[in-house]
Amino acid sequence: MRPILLSGHERALTQVKYNPDGDIIFSVSKDHVVCAWFSHNGERLGTYHGHQGALWTVDVDPTSTLLATGGADNTMRLWEVKTGKLLKTWDFPTSIKRVEFSADGRQLLGVTEKRSGHLGTIVVYEIDPDPEAKQSDEHILRIVCEDSKPTVAGFSYLAHYIIAGHEDGSVSQFDAKNGELLYNTQVHETDMLITDLQWSQDRTYFITASKDKTAKISAADSLEVLKTYVTDTPLNSAAITPVKDFVILGGGQAAMDVTTTSARQGKFEARFYHKIFCEEIGRVRGHFGPLNYVAVHPQGLGYCSGGEDGYVRVHHFDKGYFDFLYEVEREKAQELANL
Amino acid sequence: QDQAKKNTANKAVIEERQRLLGEWLEFRKSMRQMLEEEDAVIELNNGKILRDEDGEVEEIE
Numbered sequence: 001m002r003p004i005l006l007s008g009h010e011r012a013l014t015q016v017k018y019n020p021d022g023d024i025i026f027s028v029s030k031d032h033v034v035c036a037w038f039s040h041n042g043e044r045l046g047t048y049h050g051h052q053g054a055l056w057t058v059d060v061d062p063t064s065t066l067l068a069t070g071g072a073d074n075t076m077r078l079w080e081v082k083t084g085k086l087l088k089t090w091d092f093p094t095s096i097k098r099v100e101f102s103a104d105g106r107q108l109l110g111v112t113e114k115r116s117g118h119l120g121t122i123v124v125y126e127i128d129p130d131p132e133a134k135q136s137d138e139h140i141l142r143i144v145c146e147d148s149k150p151t152v153a154g155f156s157y158l159a160h161y162i163i164a165g166h167e168d169g170s171v172s173q174f175d176a177k178n179g180e181l182l183y184n185t186q187v188h189e190t191d192m193l194i195t196d197l198q199w200s201q202d203r204t205y206f207i208t209a210s211k212d213k214t215a216k217i218s219a220a221d222s223l224e225v226l227k228t229y230v231t232d233t234p235l236n237s238a239a240i241t242p243v244k245d246f247v248i249l250g251g252g253q254a255a256m257d258v259t260t261t262s263a264r265q266g267k268f269e270a271r272f273y274h275k276i277f278c279e280e281i282g283r284v285r286g287h288f289g290p291l292n293y294v295a296v297h298p299q300g301l302g303y304c305s306g307g308e309d310g311y312v313r314v315h316h317f318d319k320g321y322f323d324f325l326y327e328v329e330r331e332k333a334q335e336l337a338n339l
Numbered sequence: 340q341d342q343a344k345k346n347t348a349n350k351a352v353i354e355e356r357q358r359l360l361g362e363w364l365e366f367r368k369s370m371r372q373m374l375e376e377e378d379a380v381i382e383l384n385n386g387k388i389l390r391d392e393d394g395e396v397e398e399i400e
Contacts, residue, residue: 063388103382158377219370
């Protein structure tokens with residue numbers, strides 16, 4: 001099926017997210033604007049105005065009521081999805097690189113940037129899911145990362161842990177109740193920035209993408225690396241598909257880093273790997289610049305990618321995608337069916 | 340002879356895949372069990388929150 005092109009942003013996309021029902025896509029860009037789109041036809045549903053700088057991150061709560069954003073204007077903001085009303089602004093000394101709700105939507109974390117005089121931190125706020133409620137000014141937790149700044153972070157299952165990816169390629173596991181560092185391990189190559197961290201649906205494992213050209217799946221409780229996906233390009237994003245056992249990786253060398261030729265135009269690709277066998281099974285090209293983020297439809301019906309080229313491309317999977325199985329998977333399914 | 344070599348190679352690939360699949364399914368089973376013991380309702384519902392109106396007849400276009 002032909003992809004739908006969402007053109008409305010004027011600058012590079014930084015993050016894209018589906019809402020839990022998968023009918024709406026939220027996108028943020030360096031152009032300061034948050035957009036909401038209908039995923040089935042690409043029609044723009046609305047925009048959220050107020051940020052005064054490039055936006056780095058967006059997340060929607062599990063009831064599709066609240067939207068969180070963060071950016072270079074050193075604010076994290078909370079919006080009402082339906083009305084576009086700005087509900088809350090939290091100010092920080094540095095920019096917000098990542099926001100993420102917990103699975104129950106009762107907590108929101110923000111990753112703050114490191115800058116002279118300020119270490120990178122992870123802050124957590126308690127969230128009242130009622131859009132009429134007054135949200136708290138004070139964080140309930142603040143984790144200061146003294147060794148290597150965090151670039152991405154999220155809540156594990158039951159919000160037991162906060163897992164963070166760092167600039168130095170390591171991954172940390174914190175106790176999400178008291179912020180204590182439980183474990184830190186070098187998941188990616190040393191000093192290769194971790195660019196993305198996305199969860200499996202039940203948040204027991206997650207995938208990290210790195211500039212070291214690999215993506216890895218690790219277990220949330222043990223931090224054991226379970227799978228490694230090797231590519232030939234620095235990665236900006238990695239997503240786990242529900243329904244099918246695939247992962248989707250996005251990245252690419254920025255134009256300034258490669259000799260641009262007309263032959264390269266439109267050849268930035270989303271790469272599909274088999275999640276369990278770690279083999280590449282396909283590529284989808286189309287973007288005119290690196291893919292900065294890939295997000296999967298929560299019911300596994302499609303995916304979308306946000307590019308450095310300023311476009312969001314939305315793909316709906318066709319039958320062949322769902323039918324694809326390795327022989328050993330087919331046999332196993334048969335075996336389980338016969339039990 | 341080439342054919343025999345190829346078959347051996349294929350067999351090795353298939354056995355490796357079977358091992359990986361079995362190992363993954365074991366991991367998933369143990370995680371699922373852990374979530375059940377912890378009564379992780381949202382997680383066991385594929386990350387979706389059960390809303391009050393769920394179960395009622397509600398058509399959302």
